[in-house]
Amino acid sequence: MLKDITLGQFFPGKSAIHRLDPRTKIICVMAFVVSIFVSSSFLGYGISFAFLGVCIKISGISPKTVLKSLKPLIFILIFTGILNMLYTPGRELASFWIFTITAEGIRNAVFMILRIVLLIASTSMLTYTTSPIALTDALERLLSPLKKLKVPVHEFAMMMTIALRFIPTLIEETDKIMSAQKARGADFDSGSLMDRAKALVPILVPLFVSAFRRADELATAMECRLYHGGEGRTRLNTTVMTSLDFRAFVLVGLICLASCLSGRVVSF
Amino acid sequence: MRSIVSAEDISYTYPQDENQASPAALEHVDIKIEKGEFVAVLGHNGSGKSTFAKHLNAILLPSGGAVYIDNMDTRDQSLLLAIRSRCGMVFQNPDNQLVATVVDEDVAFAPENMGLPPEEIRRRVDACLETVGMTEYRDRAPHMLSGGQKQRIAIAGVLAMEPSILVMDEPTAMLDPSGRREVMSAVLKLNREKGITVVLITHHMDEAAMAQRVIVMSRGKVALEGTPKEVFSKVDEIKSLSLLPPQTVELLWRLDKKGYSLPLDRLSVSECADTLEAFLKAKD
Numbered sequence: 001m002l003k004d005i006t007l008g009q010f011f012p013g014k015s016a017i018h019r020l021d022p023r024t025k026i027i028c029v030m031a032f033v034v035s036i037f038v039s040s041s042f043l044g045y046g047i048s049f050a051f052l053g054v055c056i057k058i059s060g061i062s063p064k065t066v067l068k069s070l071k072p073l074i075f076i077l078i079f080t081g082i083l084n085m086l087y088t089p090g091r092e093l094a095s096f097w098i099f100t101i102t103a104e105g106i107r108n109a110v111f112m113i114l115r116i117v118l119l120i121a122s123t124s125m126l127t128y129t130t131s132p133i134a135l136t137d138a139l140e141r142l143l144s145p146l147k148k149l150k151v152p153v154h155e156f157a158m159m160m161t162i163a164l165r166f167i168p169t170l171i172e173e174t175d176k177i178m179s180a181q182k183a184r185g186a187d188f189d190s191g192s193l194m195d196r197a198k199a200l201v202p203i204l205v206p207l208f209v210s211a212f213r214r215a216d217e218l219a220t221a222m223e224c225r226l227y228h229g230g231e232g233r234t235r236l237n238t239t240v241m242t243s244l245d246f247r248a249f250v251l252v253g254l255i256c257l258a259s260c261l262s263g264r265v266v267s268f
Numbered sequence: 269m270r271s272i273v274s275a276e277d278i279s280y281t282y283p284q285d286e287n288q289a290s291p292a293a294l295e296h297v298d299i300k301i302e303k304g305e306f307v308a309v310l311g312h313n314g315s316g317k318s319t320f321a322k323h324l325n326a327i328l329l330p331s332g333g334a335v336y337i338d339n340m341d342t343r344d345q346s347l348l349l350a351i352r353s354r355c356g357m358v359f360q361n362p363d364n365q366l367v368a369t370v371v372d373e374d375v376a377f378a379p380e381n382m383g384l385p386p387e388e389i390r391r392r393v394d395a396c397l398e399t400v401g402m403t404e405y406r407d408r409a410p411h412m413l414s415g416g417q418k419q420r421i422a423i424a425g426v427l428a429m430e431p432s433i434l435v436m437d438e439p440t441a442m443l444d445p446s447g448r449r450e451v452m453s454a455v456l457k458l459n460r461e462k463g464i465t466v467v468l469i470t471h472h473m474d475e476a477a478m479a480q481r482v483i484v485m486s487r488g489k490v491a492l493e494g495t496p497k498e499v500f501s502k503v504d505e506i507k508s509l510s511l512l513p514p515q516t517v518e519l520l521w522r523l524d525k526k527g528y529s530l531p532l533d534r535l536s537v538s539e540c541a542d543t544l545e546a547f548l549k550a551k552d
Binding site: 132133161162164165168169172214217218220221222223224225226227228232233234235236237238 | 325327349352353356357359361363364365366367368369370372373376377378379380381382383384385386389390393409410411422425426429
């Protein structure tokens, strides 16, 4: 049952979006997210939505999957919407008890919801089209200037890689430990919340012990394979930015600019 | 000129609590291994065989004596990376040796650490996957592979350093019989076709029987040494070291005890069957 958990939700493919350098994708998504928070007109959001739609179409990922990524957020969307609607001062439309709904409030609420939807959908597109390992590598390379400030960028990236590598292994191990405990009469599915939390202790303790043992062995194995930190290390797959990446930068830049400035051209 | 692996009178004691006297894990062990040799090191749990293996690429340093790998002293810190790239090490649990989430990138880990150019890394990864017969699994995630396959990837990952010595610390202990066969045939191939010196630490007699030389360790000392035939025909000594001889030898030994006089040095089933057949025919 634990094996069903999917990680990073990467959908392999060969589309133009898949082929972009992961660094390009990270920068573009960041620029896009900034632009949707700067933008404050329906025309701007229209442009952003249209662009995102085109990206989804090109990537070949079904729009349904992208919509699914929004599902867990429905509650947050409604909650922010209502809060914005009720707590924005402005021209009063209706009021009851201590609540007042204002025109500005409704506008803010809709904007906020649109922003969150765009934020989640665009970042999901990043993880859908980029493998977790490529993302880690790209982050390491993007953040490498921070090494000069003694930020352990390589070490963080290595930790991420190892974590990604060992998650399935540890999940398998958890399954085994749970079966072993069940075979000896452990009960994980009944009783109060407190009882169930207590039942997890006999799973976590052996899991931690084994994780430490694994860490120790892995460290030795890594040293035996000449690991000595990030210094002087080269990579098998080094991505290079191509003209495709350049075009993506220009396009995303223009779209972001358009959506930010559209509020000045039209007033809605 | 020293042998490629030369452990000269080494002793080692694991660090322990102050007021507890700990027994020495290795006591004055002297082992030389020649280039291209396939040596199996046998021993009961706690015999010091793993401790010995860990001395060969400076994971442990001897407290007495010295280890030379290709004439390099393992105590010399500045030679550490050179020694480790010359002497590759494969461990028992394949899961705890693989670093990356893709087979390809895992094999590339060592050459990446060596700072080789990407084209050279690619060449080595392809060649090593080919050698262990795992080319078709290059894009898989390690956790989707069987134990034997994972261990072969681990071997490929070590081979990517292009070592001249391969030390394997019970590489088949956690594998099922088919996984063991896969790994052993890969090891034999490396030794015979690529001329890589292999040091196999094991407690499986049938694996040790494939080696050119067997060293039996007990209580931190070398107890027996010789070709598999020489070593395994000393059945009484082997039993006194709480090891079991190969089943074929055991059979012939028991028959001898009943008063027959059969040669003991028949390690393979077919050799043993031939001997028995010849014996029965002679009797008629």
